[in-house]
Amino acid sequence: MxxxxxxxxxxxxxxxxxxxxxxxxxxxxxxxxxxxxxxxxxxxxxxxxxxxxxxxxxxxxxxxxxxxxxxxxxxxxxxxxxxxxxxxxxxxxxxxxxxxxxxxxxxxxxxxxxxxxxxxxxxxxxxxxxxxxxxxxxxxxxxxxxxxxxxxxxxxxxxxxxxxxxxxxxxxxxxxxxxxxxxxxxxxxVEIWNRKMPDVPPEEYLPYKPGEDDVPAIAPYGTPGYRGHATGLHHDYTGFPTTNPEMCEELIERLIRKVKRNQPEMEKNEEYKLDDAEVAIVAFGTTARAAKTAVDMAREKGIKAGLLRVVTIWPSPEETLNKLAKHVNAILVPELNMGQYVLEVERCAKGEAPVYRLNRANGKVIYPAEILSKLEEIVKARV
Amino acid sequence: MNVPFEKVLEKKESYFKYLRLDKLPTIWCPGCGIGQALKATCMALYDLGIDNDQVAMVSGIGCSSRTPGYFDGFTLHTTHGRALAFATGLKLFKPELTTIVFTGDGDCFAIGGNHFIHAARRNIDVTVVMINNWIYGMTHGQVSPTTPLGSQTTTTPGGNYEPNFDVAELAKAAGATYVARGTAYHVTELKKLIQDGIKHKGFSFIEVLSPCTIIYGRKNRMTFEEMYMWLKENTIPVKAWEKLPEEKRAGKLPRGVLYHDDSRPEYTEVYWNRVKQLSGGEK
The missing domain is CATH 3.40.50.970 (Thiamin diphosphate (ThDP)-binding fold, Pyr/PP domains)
Structure with a gap:
């Protein structure tokens, strides 16, 4: 209930x-x-x-x-x-x-x-x-x-x-x-995940030694026996500074990889009327709310529009955006800035569909009617 | 007398248990006073009977901020000037940890000045060991907020023309409840000052006058010996200082406990008592 x-x-x-x-x-x-x-x-x-x-x-x-x-x-x-x-x-x-x-x-x-x-x-x-x-x-x-x-x-x-x-x-x-x-x-x-704890005795404890998942098991400070060091300097498995190029490379690659490899599981989008869409809007946050209304308004006028509302902004849904670009004739990215995520959408679209922008950075939202007229403009240009 | 490093380790002093011996020797220059401050801190902890597992040491950036790397406890080497802000989070969430911040004059009073005055104001139970070597050592000798007028630095060619802080007075005015000044020359006394600072329930500030022999000394044409002799001759135990007529105080500094107030409540105690009343003490 x-x-x-x-x-x-x-x-x-x-x-x-x-x-x-x-x-x-x-x-x-x-x-x-x-x-x-x-x-x-x-x-x-x-x-x-x-x-x-x-x-x-x-x-x-x-x-x-x-x-x-x-x-x-x-x-x-x-x-x-x-x-x-x-x-x-x-x-x-x-x-x-x-x-x-x-x-x-x-x-x-x-x-x-x-x-x-x-x-x-x-x-x-x-x-x-x-x-x-x-x-x-x-x-x-x-x-x-x-x-x-x-x-x-x-x-x-x-x-x-x-x-x-x-x-x-x-x-x-x-x-x-x-x-x-x-x-x-x-x-x-509510499903709750907690950080992992070291599964080795204190004498074998290496705070920054990653597991198979690229994540290290660092004991909370104050855990008896599991003392350790953390630094913003490049560091090795012990947590102590190093300038060894192999170790530094391993660290920076792992830090990025540990997030990147989880992108598929982390990805979250809402697809709205995309199945038969010819023109797609990619939007997020408050702007996506206007975009959704704009899709309905466009459909009433016979424009086959759809919306991909991105929730996991980074790491970006590369594959999904690429597939979308292959599936539609054009993409519109309305956002309340001078054109930021549109660059990522363009990158992922790899030229499969033209990507249009609708930008505003004056403190006001973008209204559905404005998105609609942009959609009409795009459709007109593509015909 | 030059004692080989291996011979020093053979002595197996009681305070060695607080050192990560495998990380020695330190990165500090010959004659630097930070090692003495670390030694004094370790000796103080030993005498207080505080175990390694009960101590967190936090630092920012600079020569003095490399200290936690040699200290066998829960150590955090953070960003420039922010050690006290990191330490505040750590201490508030785990008040049972004895929390020591190692910092320097630039880290603590230039980039970190705001965090310092607010940590002192809150009277949070953190012990700050501030290595005052009158200069930015790690970046090779720029003027700091404690550089004496007229001193040579790489960014004040012709001598420093900016007035400096009296950091002990600043600490007191900001609300610190234990303020002391020691030197890298008077190590036994320094140990006692740090020990009392750790014991004190509230914000403790210990200024450690510590020669930067290689950078400050070279720029100001002072030898290693002259710098240590300066500390010996120009710092005066606080009791003697109080009796000293005003005209004889010029160019000299008092050392010892400069201010101690046990009457003000400590921050984490005040906070967690409120939580106990509201939640029944569950974390």
């Missing part, structure tokens, strides 16, 4: 984090994500967890990595400028393999930009923001129900792969109230 509740997007994220086992939150006030911190400040003490408002964004990212090393499932939430500030320590978390979840409720940028208005301008930053190569899972839900699902999924993948995971929301999603069916979120129905 459905258990319907009206939920606020940012609160849903906080509540799902608690369900996923999050017991540490560090954050810094920033619009439009602050309600996540406020909800965590209420919930964590009641669930025996730690909440701390840090002195800045950099410190918040640092604190969750520190707590993660102590064994906590840890999270922080931020927005645009704060996400920029967190990048160095996000790279550190990737390098030392500290499981954690970083929520970015996107607003308009660059710089202080449009703090109270929507943007989708951190599609690239979430992957490429830190210096050095990196591949981390980035999930982007499209409604409040899905915010809960994706928050839990973000924690699960973070723990399983020992990696930071970025959860992208946007201002509209974060500030939206929507009905959620809580039936699937009763604690006994």
């Amino acid at each position: 459905a258990k319907l509740e009206l939920k606020y997007g940012n609160h849903a994220c906080a509540e799902a984090a608690i369900l996923a086992g999050c017991r540490f939150y560090a954050g810094y006030p920033i619009t439009p994500s602050s309600e996540i911190a406020e909800r965590m400040a209420e919930l964590l003490p009641r669930h025996g967890g730690a909440f701390i408002q840090m002195e800045d964004e950099i410190a918040s990212m640092a604190a969750i990595v520190g707590a993660s090393f102590a064994g906590a499932k840890a999270m922080t939430a931020t927005s645009g400028p704060g996400f920029s500030l967190k990048q160095e320590n996000l790279g550190y978390a990737f390098m030392v393999e500290a499981p954690c979840v970083v929520v970015n409720v996107q607003r308009g940028g660059p710089s202080t930009g449009l703090p109270t208005q929507i943007g989708q301008q951190e599609i690239m930053q979430s992957l490429w923001g830190t210096h050095g190569d990196k591949l981390i899972p980035v999930f982007y839900p499209g409604n409040v129900q899905e915010i809960m699902e994706e928050t839990i999924r973000a924690f699960n993948w973070a723990e399983r792969l020992r990696t930071p995971v970025v959860l992208l929301l946007d201002e509209v999603l974060g500030h939206m109230r929507e009905t959620v069916d809580m039936e699937q979120f009763t604690p006994d129905k």
